[in-house]
Amino acid sequence: MKVAVVGATGEVGRMFLRLFEEYNLINEIQELRLFASERSKGQKIKVGSKHYIVEKLEEEKMKEKYDYILFSAGGSVSEKFASIAEKAGNVVIDNSSFFRMKENIPLVVPEINGDILKGYKGIIANPNCSTIQMVLALNNIYRSLIIKEIVVSTYQAVSGAGNKGLMELINQQQGNTEIKHFPKMINNNVIPIIGDILESGFTKEEEKMIEETKKIFDDKKIKIYPTTVRVPVLYGHSESIFFRTEKDASVNELIELIEKTPNVKYSEEYISPIEVAGTDYTYVSRLRKPEEKTFLMWVIADNIRVGAATNAIRILLKHKELNSI
Ligand SMILES: NC(=O)c1ccc[n+]([C@@H]2O[C@H](COP(=O)([O-])OP(=O)(O)OC[C@H]3O[C@@H](n4cnc5c(N)ncnc54)[C@H](OP(=O)(O)O)[C@@H]3O)[C@@H](O)[C@H]2O)c1
Known part of the structure; x- marks a missing residue:
């Protein structure tokens, strides 16, 4: 080739x-x-x-x-x-x-x-890094139970902003307080804005998660409400996802559906970015069902690899x- x-x-x-x-x-x-x-x-x-x-x-x-x-x-x-x-x-x-x-x-x-x-x-x-890991984790649940709405908050690593993003955090960790790439200090901080803010109040990154998910699932009606956040982590995006489905299922049935997608793993132990950096899997943990047809989960993947x-x-x-x- x-x-x-x-x-x-x-x-x-x-x-x-x-x-x-x-x-x-x-x-x-x-x-x-x-x-x-x-x-x-x-x-x-x-x-x-x-x-x-x-x-x-x-x-x-x-x-x-x-x-x-x-x-x-x-x-x-x-x-x-x-x-x-x-x-x-x-x-x-x-x-x-x-x-x-x-x-x-x-x-x-x-x-x-x-x-x-x-x-x-x-x-x-x-697709966008945050979209890929979210749709991978939800794919078979979406196909079997029909997801009607998703509320997602992301915790995105600085490497998502490329080399410049990585260097900015590393320099700030070494005492340099210069801000060049992110809108505020990222060291010891959390920035709830990724990309420009649009007229709707959502950011460009949030709009990507909404529109790309609709295109990949081929579903114009699914409702998606994201908040995208930059955190001082080098590699690995995390996502807290809340979703409601049309049909009900038990937590065990949900685990089976999650594990049916290739390259997606479910873990009883909670997973953090350090463990996923360098791997090619999307990890789902902290699965909860507070009420009928209503679920929460924690999803992580290496943004440079899977994303x-x-x-x-x-x-x-x-x-x-x-x-x-
Ligand atoms: N990082 C992520 O997690 C991630 C995830 C999904 C998608 N992406 C997308 O992938 C792309 C690259 O991201 P990255 O994180 O790898 O960025 P990066 O580390 O900043 O690298 C940018 C690359 O583009 C090259 N480049 C810049 N301007 C160029 C030009 N005018 N002509 C030719 N090459 C040029 C750079 O070459 P020089 O070294 O010569 O400057 C460098 O090789 C972006 O579109 C980004 O949105 C990134």
């Missing part, structure tokens, strides 16, 4: 490269090209046993024929360059939010709706399998 990674020097991009090794894809990739901005041109990155040189992203390079191009360089880079790559006949897996809500672009969590990739060519959108890179690699593998590439 010929594969390219755009944004190869970033948090998500570097994780793609690690996953090529972990998922043994590197042996099937005959040509691997790494792209980033002018700043990183010439940087050497080791993948498997070989070193690769980072190239500056340019239009002409996106017009070449690849089997897969993975984008994780932000919305404006995807808007311009993923469109060029698509026009050249390439399959693009995009991590930015730019194409997610476009009508003809599939928004894919392979364990849920991967089958829509059969025969598909073009741009495939990877971004691993989901993209799973999209690649599913697309490859369904289309015999």
Whole structure:
């Protein structure tokens, strides 16, 4: 296969490269090209046993024929360059939010709706990190009991804001009080705003959780009320989820439904971000049923892996399998 990674020097991009090794894809990739901005041109990155040189992203390079191009360089880079790559006949897996809500672009969590990739060519959108772990945890409950409403509060790691987010917390932990990326100090603090605030009062991140969940479940009526919060954690997003269903079930039946989704695990012990960082599972714990058809649970996943890179690699593998590439 010929594969390219755009944004190869970033948090998500570097994780793609690690996953090529972990998922043994590197042996099937005959040509691997790494792209980033002018700043990183010439940087050497080791993948498997070989070193690769980072190239500056340019239009002409996106017009070449690849089997897969993975984008994780932000919305404006995807808007311009993923469109060029698509026009050249390439399959693009995009991590930015730019194409997610476009009508003809599939928004894919392979364990849920991967089958829509059969025969598909073009741009495939990877959902937002907070959406992916929530829909994975709820998928089979939604299918069996019909979820009518969800109230979710997130506790999102600083790595969700990329390299800059990570460095800001690390610098502040070392005594530097400069605020560059987050709206307030993140060290020893909690910030209940992620992304711009919209006219509705919800933030951009909250709107993503609402609209993307509706698209993935193909349900315009489901009600979703999120509050997205940044916390001083390096890796691993946590979510407190309250939901009401149309049909009733016992807690044990719910556990069975949760465990039926691949890559989702239920735990009797509560799970915290430190335990999930570096894993490819979504963990559900603290399941409660205070009244009929009403449930609460605690859901955690590694945001860079499950919430971004691993989901993209799973999209690649599913697309490859369904289309015999
Ligand atoms: N972090 C997460 O949890 C997460 C989850 C889901 C989705 N995403 C999405 O994934 C994307 C990347 O996130 P990240 O966390 O990996 O960010 P990051 O650590 O800041 O990395 C950004 C990458 O994009 C490259 N880049 C920036 N401007 C560019 C340009 N003009 N041309 C070419 N390359 C350019 C950077 O290259 P240089 O090194 O040369 O600057 C770097 O490789 C974003 O769209 C983000 O929304 C992130």
